[in-house]
Amino acid sequence: MPTHSVLTSEALQCSACALSHVCVPSCVSPDDITRLDGLVKRRLRVSRGSHLFAQGEIADAIYSIRFGSFKTHLKNASERAHITGFHLPSGVLGLDGQASGTHVSEAIALEDSEVCVIDLHEFDAFTGSLPGVRGWLRRIMSQEIRRACQLMFILGNLRSDQRLAGFLVRYSNGLAALGYAPNAFVLRMTREEIGNHLGLTLETVSRVFTQLADAGLLTVQQRDVVILDRPALTRLAGPDFGCNAY
Amino acid sequence: MPTHSVLTSEALQCSACALSHVCVPSCVSPDDITRLDGLVKRRLRVSRGSHLFAQGEIADAIYSIRFGSFKTHLKNASERAHITGFHLPSGVLGLDGQASGTHVSEAIALEDSEVCVIDLHEFDAFTGSLPGVRGWLRRIMSQEIRRACQLMFILGNLRSDQRLAGFLVRYSNGLAALGYAPNAFVLRMTREEIGNHLGLTLETVSRVFTQLADAGLLTVQQRDVVILDRPALTRLAGPDFGCNAY
């Protein structure tokens, strides 16, 4: 399971990044964006199925997804793990390792992906000259807390169909925020991974998919999903907490 | 539901605080502790049942609990809320409001309590002269993410008895960390609040309490709990993720 490192020099500027409107640069004024160049010293390619980081590793950096997608899961000493989230481009990985200094979760690429490495010592140097950057990390971490709290609510209170409907709506919203088509997409994860994440078995996920399809809310073939009745799906998912989480 | 404000001047020094070993001061060298004085400009008294902050309010500060206890819950537009956590002294409240600038949750005192108000603008000034303080916030927020992820696992995977056992063990650990007796304590919350937090109904919580009592793991009378067989309770709760959360 190799992870390929891609360095360095050229084309690493945040100022030239296509995701600048949703990533770190969004927190500094347009005039200052070029001053961010140098924050990212390297990028990593992570091939499908490989891990970006594993639990126990030193957590001295955070990672912003450039393309591809990831799952993060908590591994529970020799028992089954729990997938705490799926992550799309512009998402930030590795925030949960700051408490202990080592990663407590593991991030695995669901497809061939690339991330920007933000070294935290480097990062701290930038917070001095660019105060907005400090607020960015605080905001990102706060958002992660909200995302987790929303999932707590979902896992503790909603039925299986509501969980899956909500998952699809949030996933779709995440794609839309990146400029992709929100109503027709390919799921990058298996039924088992979805079920694990939502606190359901893979059989239940499968059943609910056909149930939603029978109700005319969507069509599904393997991992290809087309949302037909978005309002109904959103209504089924129940009130959102305003988190762009999935 | 009034909240009483207690200012100011005297006796607000972090350097003289009994909780200095578990609060902000723990992140700076002993020599620098006096330099923290001035970080906390005021404290708030919050009477039982009152809210420290409500959702929608501006989030320009975070709060460290001095004594008492709180619950934080997410309110889901006109539907039932979900309690995202219970908090003991040295716990920090208000971290989830940093993403939007307004609080998305509500913190309510379970008993007459007092918190230190850490103004965030003030806080940023201290991060310049005391680098360790910056790491403190990062660590605290990261820990909150881990706590939430652990709860996601619990809500998605464990049975009712495991959930309650785990809750009691974590609560007990929290008390122990503060120097209180870990095996005999008073719960500050109702069965309904416990159930809400754990994704169970109040009836189930009640039933599991008597079930655990029948099994000889503890005794319970209303809110008075005495843990009799801590190893068994811990075993039942399943493997922990190393978070001091409850």
Add this chain to the structure above:
DNA sequence: CGGGTTATTGAAGGCTATCAACCAAAGTGG
């Protein structure tokens, strides 16, 4: 002491997990 909140206990029903069989797709190797 009385009324309202909180907690306990019971019976019935629903939702989801479990077990199991079958199917489809993708990858492997001769």
Add this chain to the structure above:
DNA sequence: CCACTTTGGTTGATAGCCTTCAATAACCCG
């Protein structure tokens, strides 16, 4: 190129856990 294997997905029957509904009891506060 095609058996063979593996992985992922669907569907069905049964069982178990928890919720819901309901009644009763204990406790607390004014």
